[in-house]
Amino acid sequence: MKNLDKNHPIEIYLNENILIKGLLNQIKYINIENDFETFYNIFNHLNEVDKHYTRKENQLFPYIERYGWETTTQYMWTFHDQIRDELKQIKRKIEENKFSDITFMIEDLINNMNHMILLEETTLFPNAINSLNNTEWQEISIGDKEIGFMIDIEDKNLKNLAKTKKLEIEIDAISYDEDFLTPNQVNLIFKHLPLDITYVDENDRVVFYNNGDERIFPRSPGIIGREVKFCHPPKSVDQVLQILESFKNGKKDSAEFWINFKDKLIHIRFFAIRDENKTYKGVMEITQDITDIKDRKEEKRLLV
Template sequence: MQEYAKDLPPDHPIRVYLEENEYLRDLLFQLHPLNPEVEYQLAYNLFNQIAQVDVRYTRKENQFFPFLEKRGWFGPSQGMWRFHDENRKLIREARKKIEARDFHGLKEDLDLLIGELLRMTEVEEFRLFPTALQILLPEDWEAMKLGEGEIGWMHKKTKEEPPAASTIADLKLPDGVFPFSEGRMTIEQVNMLLQAMPFDLTYVDETDRVVFYNRGAERVFPRSAGVIGREVRFCHPPKSVDTVLKILEEFRAGRRDVADFWINYRGRVVHIRYFAVRDAGKNYRGVIEVTQDVTEIQKLTGEKRLLDWS
């Protein structure tokens, strides 16, 4: 354990990262002397454990870097993330050879990977972590811990439940900003977000009445303010009512959580999905209907990795 971390609480993010590094180094030192062709299964098992470093990188990118940015240090987000991706690429390339039992150059590829992963741990321990301890405030570390368990750790096998909304609400927020289970926004931001969503969203509460719909620019099916408070059975064509009521019955009984359909509508392919809404106690609190025009999505083939607005 690094000297700067010895007095930190056991659950402090820096101590957890350092413990994770010790775990990772142990795996790397076990893999390094192996000949993967001769000791294939052991090398493969160790490699799979090492590949879980992706979980660690994801946690850094989503839980660590944002707090550094908040305090004015953008270097890790702009530079270290790129090295994360380069190491991920090395892992993907090595995996292809291992799983295909292609041993030509595999030992060299693994040695390169080991060296780069070790180099990253050194940068973390001698630059990233000490600097973070200097610039981050106690409340930053406490907030950081709240979401780490959702992503997980490479040296722990279980994830933690998301932080309770009440825990997030305890964080000091500016006036007009409201806490949500996964963040905080103003009412204006919530409305803009819902309107910008590329699908139609309708929320029916546990009494089977419509309480919300988003007013997007191009809705698939029309909605107007008069629908608010209306019983959902009267919001659908007569031929669809029995199906809607069946979905509500199954959701309310807890037997189902999802139902979906796809139809041809005015020359477009429309995907209609229903999702049960339940509170923390698994009690039924209604249903959301998500309707999306998937005509263009159905046409997707291959990959598109470059921006092209032509």
């Protein structure tokens, strides 16, 4: 690959790969029963690979899909999820003190993570570099910073990019059905809502997400304009598309699920959006962490 600027998104991926390979090489030779603390610390560091994969899924993939690489991105996303599942299974074995099972599981994990690095460095990254232009790389850098990295990134140019503001239009207030709000007030409301909102238009493209401080599922600017079928893990895409179809044909107006995610109970709801003529205008996805409220049965009327 050609020389890259400091903290170019691909350079960061490559530096993270160096870290991943080093961690895999270390954990390969550690006996968990003889040196549990060292093993556990390295394993926890390896779990940071989720940031690496999440940046690819939400930032890099949307851009290379514009150049016809949808099959590659979907295959890699499936592979990401396989590695994530392996990490979860090993974590479960650690919590259950079933150390004898972990040795073989670690071998599979090492092989799969090294294979992913090979796919990235021989196929994905070279093709991305040859396809994307400087403007696209700058946009990716901004969204990458929102998701985070496995390594420390200290670069003034990257920070300045993240602070770049969208074109500001002077509007005193916007009329809504019941009131007038300034754009700043609208942004503050969405930012402080205790839930995640994503809006997909009638053409199945993402046009909005709220950017709260503690999102459950990561979102970044790269998904705006992306087809919704590429915004979900491949294993759940069919179900999402079925929901959208049921909304479009008028058979349903809502759907909901509960899932366990990172030791939390997550409530996911989909609502069909229709105008005053009942014409389908898209779908709103609302995601909320209900871990702390699911078992509450009594009223609370006093502020404590």
